[in-house]
Amino acid sequence: MERRTIGATALEVGAIGLGCMPMSWGYTESQRNGENSLRTVHTALDHGCTLLDTADMYGPFTNELLVGRALKERRAEAFVSTKVGLLVGEQHIVANGRPGYVKRACDASLRRLQTDRIDLYQLHRTDPEVPIEETWGAMAELVAAGKVRSLGLCAVGARAGRRRGARLYDGTLRQLERIQQVFPVSSVQAELSVWSKEALDALLPWCVTRGVGFLAAMPLGNGFLTGTLTPGQGFEPEDIRARHPRFTAEMMAANQPVVAGLRRVAARYGATPGQVALAWVLAQGPHVVPVPGTKKQRWAAENAAAARLTLDRRDLAEITALPPARGSWD
Numbered sequence: 001m002e003r004r005t006i007g008a009t010a011l012e013v014g015a016i017g018l019g020c021m022p023m024s025w026g027y028t029e030s031q032r033n034g035e036n037s038l039r040t041v042h043t044a045l046d047h048g049c050t051l052l053d054t055a056d057m058y059g060p061f062t063n064e065l066l067v068g069r070a071l072k073e074r075r076a077e078a079f080v081s082t083k084v085g086l087l088v089g090e091q092h093i094v095a096n097g098r099p100g101y102v103k104r105a106c107d108a109s110l111r112r113l114q115t116d117r118i119d120l121y122q123l124h125r126t127d128p129e130v131p132i133e134e135t136w137g138a139m140a141e142l143v144a145a146g147k148v149r150s151l152g153l154c155a156v157g158a159r160a161g162r163r164r165g166a167r168l169y170d171g172t173l174r175q176l177e178r179i180q181q182v183f184p185v186s187s188v189q190a191e192l193s194v195w196s197k198e199a200l201d202a203l204l205p206w207c208v209t210r211g212v213g214f215l216a217a218m219p220l221g222n223g224f225l226t227g228t229l230t231p232g233q234g235f236e237p238e239d240i241r242a243r244h245p246r247f248t249a250e251m252m253a254a255n256q257p258v259v260a261g262l263r264r265v266a267a268r269y270g271a272t273p274g275q276v277a278l279a280w281v282l283a284q285g286p287h288v289v290p291v292p293g294t295k296k297q298r299w300a301a302e303n304a305a306a307a308r309l310t311l312d313r314r315d316l317a318e319i320t321a322l323p324p325a326r327g328s329w330d
Contacts, residue, residue, distance in 0.1 A: 001014045001015055001016070001047065001048030001049070001304065001307050002014075002015040002307055003015065004213075004286060004287065004288075004289050005213065005286075005287060006079075006120060006150065006152075006186055006187050006213035006215075006287075006289070007150055007152075007184070007185070007186025007187055007211065007212055007213050011079065011119060011120070011149065011150055011186070012079075013050050013051040013079045013289060014048040014049050014050040014051060014079075014289075014304075014307070015048075015282060015289065015307040016048075016049050016278060016282075016289065016290055016291075016292070016303055016304055016306060016307050017049055017050075017051030017052070017053055017079075017081075017215065017289050017290065017291040017292075018040075018041065018044040018049045018051065018052050018053065018291070018292070018293075018294070018300060018303075019053050019217070019291045019292055019293030019294070020037075020041065020052055020053060020054045020058070020063050020066065020067055020293070021053075021054070021055070021058045021063060021293050022293040022294060022295045023037035023040070023063060023066055023295045024037075024058050024059045024062045024063035024066060025057075025058040025059055025060075025062075025063060026058075026238075026239070026240045027239050027240065027241075027293075027295070028235070028236055028239055029236055029238050029239070030236060031295065032295065033295075034066060036295065036296070036297070037066055037295050038066060038069055038070060039297055040294065040295055040296055040297045040300050041066070041067065041070040042070060042074070043297040043300045043301055044300040044304065045070070045074055045077050045078060047300070047301055047304035047305070048304060048307070049300065049303070049304050050077060050078055050079045051078075051079045051081060051120075051215075051289060051291065052067055052070075052071075052078050052079065052080055052081065053081045053082075053189075053215070053291045054067050054080075054081070054082045054083075054113075055082055055083035055084075055086070055122075055124055056082060056083065056084060056086075056105055056108065056109050056112075057083070057086045057087070057088050057093070057124065060088040061108075061112060064082060064109055064112035064113050065112050067080070067082075067113060068112050068113040068114040068115070069114075071113055071114055071115055072114045075114075075115055079119045079120070080113060080115060080117075080118055080119045080120070081118075081119060081120040081121075081122060081152070081215075082109050082113065082118055082120075082121065082122070083121075083122040083123070083124035083154060084102055084105045084106065084109070084121065084122070084123065084124060084139075085097055085102075085123050085124040085125045085126070085127065085135070086124045086125050095125045095126065095127040095128065096127055097123070097126060097127030097129075097130040097132070097134070097135035098127070098130055098134075098135075099130075099134055099135065099137065099138035099141075100138075102135060102138040102139060102142075103138055103141070103142065106118070106121065106142050106147055106148065107147075110147060116147075117146065117147060117148065117149060118147065118148045118149070119148075119149045119150065120148075120149070120150050120151070120152050120186065120187060121139055121142065121148040121150070121151055121152070122151070122152040122153065122154050122187070122189060123135060123136065123139065123151075123152070123153050123154060124154050125154065125156065126156075126175060132175055132178055132179055133178060133179065133181075133182050136151070136179040136182045136183060137182055137183070139151050139183070140182060140183035143183070150186035150187070151183060151184075151185065151186055152185065152186055152187035152188065152189060152213075152215070153172070153175065153176060153179065153185060153187075153188055153189070154188075154189045154190070154217075155169055155172040155188055155189065155190035155199070155203060156171065156172060167198075167201055167202055168198040168199075168201070169190065169198065169199065169201075169202060169203040170202075172188075172190070172203065173202060173203065173206055176188065176206065180210075185210075185212050186212065186213060187212060187213040187214065187215055188203065188206075188207050188212060188213070188214055188215070189214075189215035189216075189217050189291070190203055190214070190215075190216070190217060191216075191217050191218045192204070192214070192216035192217070192218075192219060192281055192284070192288070192290075193216070193218055193219045193220065193221045193225060193277060193281065194221065194225055194258065194262065194277050194280055194281075194319060194322065195221050195224070195225065195246075195255065195258055195324075195325035196218065196221065196325070199214075199216075200284065204284065204285065204288070207287065208285060208287065211287070212287070213287050213288075213289065214285070214287055214288045214289070215289050215291050216281045216284075216288055216289065216290040216291060217291055218293075219277060219278055219281045219290035219291065219292050220274050220277055220278070220292050220293075220303075221246075221277070221325075222240070222241055222244065222246075222247070223241075224246065224247070224252070224255065224258075224259070225258070225259065225262060225273060225274060225277040226272065226273055226274035226277075226299075227259045227262065227263060227272070227273040227274070228274075229252065230252075231249050231250075231252035231253040231256070232249035232252070232253075235247065244327075245327035245328035246325060246326070246327040246328075248328050250328070251326055251327055251328055254326045255325050255326055257322065257323050258322050258323065258325055259273055261318065261319060261322040262274075262276045262277055262319070264318070265311070265315050265318060265319065268315075269309060271306075271309055272302060274292075274299075274302065274303065274306070275302065275303075275305060275306035275309055276306075276309070276311070276315075276319075278290050278292060278303060278306035278307075278309075279306050279309040279310065279311050280311060280316070280319050282306070282307065283310075283311050283316060
């Protein structure tokens with residue numbers, strides 16, 4: 001598989017990563033199975049998907065434990081990315097960016113992951129009660145201590161409450177400028193897919209001009225862009241799509257032309273709509289690494305194969321011309 005770099009330190013990863021979150025958090029709870037998920041991690045590594053993306057809050061904690069089981073046997077093959085900054089309560093999630101907490105959380109993640117270093121430590125969310133420079137400074141100390149190799153920031157885009165004319169990631173860009181003065185940013189993680197292109201406006205260009213890697217979260221549109229979901233199928237109560245404005249029955253039906261367009265391109269290559277969606281993300285630049293999430297071996301292997309699919313200018317123009325995705329906020 002093609003290799004891509006994360007940040008100025010030129011850390012190499014496979015062109016496509018593996019988002020481990022669905023194995024323990026956020027999606028269909030009834031389909032979670034630890035042993036099947038473990039086999040999925042191994043399948044991804046077998047196919048060159050070396051970047052394993054997790055977080056301490058997924059589960060909470062169980063996702064890191066699962067990844068740690070795989071790393072126990074194959075640490076040298078993996079690029080381990082985890083996150084800090086969010087605490088999961090009974091009915092709520094809160095940010096914690098206090099330096100002491102960050103350092104304790106890192107030690108706990110290292111134990112769960114059964115490793116002595118984290119390749120990429122990402123700040124999941126900023127704490128409004130703590131200056132981001134203090135949180136980032138504590139993370140930088142972990143690099144100096146040899147517990148972490150590089151640092152990344154997860155971008156937050158707020159569609160609601162923005163000032164007129166403000167771009168989705170303006171707040172994140174301001175944060176990036178501040179923390180870049182403390183310690184180099186190696187990566188930014190944000191949503192990027194055929195139906196969520198806002199990161200192309202300013203966030204990805206910021207990364208490109210500074211040699212910062214870009215991890216494309218949700219590159220398959222939470223599964224919609226694979227073409228395997230049916231409008232009105234319903235989701236389990238704990239599934240994040242049950243509350244997502246693009247996953248009502250009406251909006252799933254309205255957005256079918258997006259999937260139909262991906263199918264047309266896929267038919268020219270004997271590929272799947274999901275593979276075309278991933279190839280489109282890869283075509284956005286050499287530092288972009290899509291991180292599709294899955295809990296099944298079949299999808300991990302299919303996603304990895306997308307790295308061999310190169311879209312031409314006609315394909316890219318056809319995808320660009322697809323109608324914009326609609327949500328219940330529209």
